[in-house]
Amino acid sequence: MRAPARGRKAGMLALLLAILLASGLISLSTGQGGIYGPLDILQTLRQWAGSATPGESLTESATILFYLRLPRVLLAVLIGANLALAGALMQSLFNNPLAEPYIVGASSGASLGAVLAAALGAQTMVYGLNIMAVAAFLGALAATFLVLAVARRTGGLASNTLLLAGVAVGGLMQALTSLLILHSSPNQTLPVLSWLMGNLAYRDWNYVLMLLPYTLLGAVIAQGSWKMLNRLACGEEAALYLGVPVVRAKAILLLAASLLAASAVAAGGIIGFVGLMVPHWMRRFTGADYAVLLPACLLGGSILLLWSDLAARMMLPGREIPIGLVTGVLGCLFFLYLLKEKSGDSGKI
Amino acid sequence: MADPAQDPILEGAGLEVWYGPHPALQAVNISLRRGELLCVVGPNGSGKSTLVKALTGILPLKRGTVQLLGAPLAGYSRTKLSRLLAVVPQTTAMLFSFTARQIVEMGRYPFTGLWETLRPEDRQRVDEAMELAGVAGLASRRADCLSGGELQRVILARALAQRSQALLLDEPMLHLDPGRQIQIFELLSSLASSENLGILCVSHDLNLAAHYAHRIVLLSRGSIYAEGRPEVVLVESSLYRVYRLETRIIPHPQTGRPLILLSGSRFHDVPDAGPGAGITERRTV
Numbered sequence: 001m002r003a004p005a006r007g008r009k010a011g012m013l014a015l016l017l018a019i020l021l022a023s024g025l026i027s028l029s030t031g032q033g034g035i036y037g038p039l040d041i042l043q044t045l046r047q048w049a050g051s052a053t054p055g056e057s058l059t060e061s062a063t064i065l066f067y068l069r070l071p072r073v074l075l076a077v078l079i080g081a082n083l084a085l086a087g088a089l090m091q092s093l094f095n096n097p098l099a100e101p102y103i104v105g106a107s108s109g110a111s112l113g114a115v116l117a118a119a120l121g122a123q124t125m126v127y128g129l130n131i132m133a134v135a136a137f138l139g140a141l142a143a144t145f146l147v148l149a150v151a152r153r154t155g156g157l158a159s160n161t162l163l164l165a166g167v168a169v170g171g172l173m174q175a176l177t178s179l180l181i182l183h184s185s186p187n188q189t190l191p192v193l194s195w196l197m198g199n200l201a202y203r204d205w206n207y208v209l210m211l212l213p214y215t216l217l218g219a220v221i222a223q224g225s226w227k228m229l230n231r232l233a234c235g236e237e238a239a240l241y242l243g244v245p246v247v248r249a250k251a252i253l254l255l256a257a258s259l260l261a262a263s264a265v266a267a268g269g270i271i272g273f274v275g276l277m278v279p280h281w282m283r284r285f286t287g288a289d290y291a292v293l294l295p296a297c298l299l300g301g302s303i304l305l306l307w308s309d310l311a312a313r314m315m316l317p318g319r320e321i322p323i324g325l326v327t328g329v330l331g332c333l334f335f336l337y338l339l340k341e342k343s344g345d346s347g348k349i
Numbered sequence: 350m351a352d353p354a355q356d357p358i359l360e361g362a363g364l365e366v367w368y369g370p371h372p373a374l375q376a377v378n379i380s381l382r383r384g385e386l387l388c389v390v391g392p393n394g395s396g397k398s399t400l401v402k403a404l405t406g407i408l409p410l411k412r413g414t415v416q417l418l419g420a421p422l423a424g425y426s427r428t429k430l431s432r433l434l435a436v437v438p439q440t441t442a443m444l445f446s447f448t449a450r451q452i453v454e455m456g457r458y459p460f461t462g463l464w465e466t467l468r469p470e471d472r473q474r475v476d477e478a479m480e481l482a483g484v485a486g487l488a489s490r491r492a493d494c495l496s497g498g499e500l501q502r503v504i505l506a507r508a509l510a511q512r513s514q515a516l517l518l519d520e521p522m523l524h525l526d527p528g529r530q531i532q533i534f535e536l537l538s539s540l541a542s543s544e545n546l547g548i549l550c551v552s553h554d555l556n557l558a559a560h561y562a563h564r565i566v567l568l569s570r571g572s573i574y575a576e577g578r579p580e581v582v583l584v585e586s587s588l589y590r591v592y593r594l595e596t597r598i599i600p601h602p603q604t605g606r607p608l609i610l611l612s613g614s615r616f617h618d619v620p621d622a623g624p625g626a627g628i629t630e631r632r633t634v
Binding site for chain 1: 405407426427428429430431432434435436438440441442443444445446447448451452455456458459461463464466491507508511
């Protein structure tokens with residue numbers, strides 16, 4: 001009886017993987033620089049492999065595919081995976097189905113960092129990354145550690161304490177961000193605002209390489225903790241009785257989730273709702289068990305962000321809209337749908 | 350019956366717990382021995398749940414020590430602890446709808462390594478525990494499709510799957526119908542003797558406690574009011590002082606254990622007055 005169930009879950013993950021690969025190909029071949037069929041992609045791939053010798057210049061299509069689209073496609077995949085995994089972790093960690101990746105201040109910390117960096121000059125590059133990305137990453141981590149420190153002082157890592165500390169620290173950072181934006185010139189604030197709304201344009205391979213280790217590390221820590229996440233989802237008291245060293249587990253998982261969120265924010269700006277939507281969406285197929293939910297979230301988040309990015313690129317001719325707006329609209333629709341479906345039910349998401 | 354000379358599995362000495370400025374438990378000495386079913390009874394707010402939490406190390410003690418198998422509780426990791434001590438907590442807050450089987454499987458997680466899934470023997474234990482708690486037929490049912498009583502028995506199965514040496518239950522009979530309550534008590538009492546388990550069970554049902562417990566601890570305002578065999582603890586004067594309850598206690602016609610009959614006769618002496626008025630009336634006598 002159990003073997004077919006496990007087979008079904010493996011089949012589902014395989015299906016998600018297939019959808020992800022197909023979505024990646026579609027996203028790679030579609031764009032405002034022209035549509036490329038699979039054959040074009042194969043051809044440029046051969047050309048790219050053959051041009052390993054330096055000095056040989058690539059054709060225009062190869063340049064578009066490998067220096068503009070491919071990093072962007074991979075970035076969408078990694079950011080989607082990061083946000084969805086972070087959301088799944090946070091929901092169990094905070095024992096709250098509405099917890100999301102930015103809950104302990106990653107977004108407000110990142111905003112403050114980015115605004116500070118922009119005041120110093122938004123075009124500065126650090127290790128091939130825009131200084132806003134680096135500052136956002138540091139800001140997000142700083143906010144998380146501040147929240148942790150505040151919560152620890154006021155009694156352990158109870159979910160409510162963490163949440164309150166997150167709200168307090170987030171409020172302070174938002175106030176500082178607003179103050180800085182008010183006191184800077186429009187040509188300084190415009191890049192920040194566009195960045196804050198989420199944007200995957202003009203990101204080269206450096207961002208992919210920056211993000212990849214965090215995605216891998218986060219995914220490994222998350223998958224290694226599926227049994228803890230299941231037990232934490234039964235409440236803190238039950239988790240203790242079932243052998244979870246709750247404070248240590250929470251600290252590790254919170255750190256992993258924050259790294260996932262902070263690196264994603266650094267690479268793509270604030271892209272809302274992915275971490276909230278994807279775990280709930282995936283639970284409908286996988287059930288609550290984190291052993292299957294986590295890989296499903298990784299794949300589902302990637303798929304969602306690929307399509308959101310495609311929409312952001314293609315919706316308006318000749319210009320892009322911020323990807324954060326696309327996921328915002330999707331999130332709104334998703335939760336309206338959940339509400340409609342759950343009205344009259346127990347209300348359990 | 351437990352051998353009094355035997356070392357206790359779980360022992361609390363001089364336990365004192367405060368919630369802010371309010372004492373919740375004071376100078377409580379309690380021991381749980383192998384093979385015994387110990388019932389903790391007492392009115393609301395008398396410290397029953399606090400006692401369970403103090404004995405399982407999830408509440409900070411202001412004073413006192415808890416020892417598990419002769420060693421201080423604080424010396425055990427939570428994983429080690431969960432292999433020796435299983436708890437059925439009073440409330441169950443399930444965030445997402447796991448299936449009944451997935452919930453019971455969590456009782457085996459402490460026995461597996463970081464990257465391991467459940468081994469065949471773990472699955473066997475899960476099957477046995479679900480069978481014992483009478484939830485084998487609910488395996489693939491999601492938690493949100495279980496009744497309160499069914500979920501309660503699933504949680505009991507999860508604790509049984511832990512195969513611990515001591516089992517602590519905080520009002521496991523909540524939500525259960527009388528038939529199920531008796532089944533669970535029968536199960537606990539047979540587990541105590543067959544598996545040599547030490548079982549501590551918080552209960553509000555004095556008659557069930559009197560019928561099945563080897564020993565009873567009667568708590569009142571955070572302290573132990575009486576402790577011992579059911580016929581020693583459950584006497585009319587004690588129940589009156591602790592619960593403000595008028596009772597008649599007679600020996601059970603079949604077992605000879607105390608059988609508590611609630612008698613509200615005094616209340617009816619006062620016309621047009623609620624039970625509260627009856628109590629005031631009685632107290633002034």
